[in-house]
Amino acid sequence: MSSNRPFVRSLIKITVRLALGGSRAHAQDWFPGLKLNLATETQDGAIWYRGRHVGTLLSAAHSLPSRPSKLMIVGSGPSIEQNDLTQVNGSSCILLNGALSLVPDVIEEPLAIAIEDERFIWRHFELVQKIPAQSLCLFSVSVIRAICELDTSWLKGRRIALIENVRKPYRIGRRATAELRALPYTRLTEDGASGFSESPFSAVFQAGSVAVSAMQFAIGWKPREIGLLGIDIGNADQARFYETTDKAYSGIRRAQAQIIDHLLLAKDVASETGIEIINYSSISALNDFGFGFSDKITKTE
Numbered sequence: 016m017s018s019n020r021p022f023v024r025s026l027i028k029i030t031v032r033l034a035l036g037g038s039r040a041h042a043q044d045w046f047p048g049l050k051l052n053l054a055t056e057t058q059d060g061a062i063w064y065r066g067r068h069v070g071t072l073l074s075a076a077h078s079l080p081s082r083p084s085k086l087m088i089v090g091s092g093p094s095i096e097q098n099d100l101t102q103v104n105g106s107s108c109i110l111l112n113g114a115l116s117l118v119p120d121v122i123e124e125p126l127a128i129a130i131e132d133e134r135f136i137w138r139h140f141e142l143v144q145k146i147p148a149q150s151l152c153l154f155s156v157s158v159i160r161a162i163c164e165l166d167t168s169w170l171k172g173r174r175i176a177l178i179e180n181v182r183k184p185y186r187i188g189r190r191a192t193a194e195l196r197a198l199p200y201t202r203l204t205e206d207g208a209s210g211f212s213e214s215p216f217s218a219v220f221q222a223g224s225v226a227v228s229a230m231q232f233a234i235g236w237k238p239r240e241i242g243l244l245g246i247d248i249g250n251a252d253q254a255r256f257y258e259t260t261d262k263a264y265s266g267i268r269r270a271q272a273q274i275i276d277h278l279l280l281a282k283d284v285a286s287e288t289g290i291e292i293i294n295y296s297s298i299s300a301l302n303d304f305g306f307g308f309s310d311k312i313t314k315t316e
Contacts, residue, residue: 230281
């Protein structure tokens with residue numbers, strides 16, 4: 016199935032790789048036109064597009080007015096249909112990609128929205144326009160640039176924080192494993208294939224699913240409990256619950272092993288800090304890897 020990325024973007028992606036090489040190919044995320052003044056722990060940053068100031072990047076200190084004791088990361092896996100969402104506190108939810116379709120009828124004002132694949136913007140910008148004004152938007156560099164290409168005015172006044180890729184950071188070449196280990200906020204597995212960021216507002220490890228990034232932010236906010244809803248992983252060829260096509264365009268199947276490995280590392284970090292992670296998807300691939308399933312919000316017959 017087509018990714019719906021505009022043809023010109025595909026050309027830019029190829030051209031940038033050829034011109035700059037693999038270590039800087041991610042420059043296509045901001046080229047052309049996007050410039051970011053990155054936020055710090057206490058100082059907000061700025062979004063510039065084609066020379067115009069179009070939005071603000073929030074610092075860690077300004078990201079959330081309060082930190083809920085319970086968080087729910089809500090994906091768009093088909094298992095969503097099995098859950099009774101009336102039992103979910105929408106104000107504590109981090110919605111991933113197409114879970115935005117739950118706004119506003121099911122979840123009136125989520126805590127945050129997380130999108131890191133620009134292809135979602137090109138396919139479903141109408142859903143992005145449903146994001147409530149006060150919800151925190153966790154967006155990657157390429158997502159911000161894609162929104163700018165469609166409607167720069169949308170960013171004005173929005174509460175946006177950057178999902179920065181620690182391996183391929185903004186305006187810096189791809190980091191080697193040794194460089195990653197030297198950073199004060201990173202934890203890597205022995206082989207360096209999987210990582211976790213203890214400072215998500217600095218950068219996170221991305222791994223083929225925005226759920227991995229959202230988990231690092233969620234743990235960074237130090238709740239008592241993190242719920243996983245619609246994080247199925249193993250059924251990537253099925254249409255997402257909000258889509259009507261027979262098959263969804265998704266890289267999750269190809270990235271399934273690395274997604275699970277990153278979430279397992281995150282689970283270990285959460286356990287060390289006393290955070291309980293509960294999986295509410297009965298068909299999730301995570302059920303085979305020690306993520307306890309709960310039927311607490313499963314629909315009854």
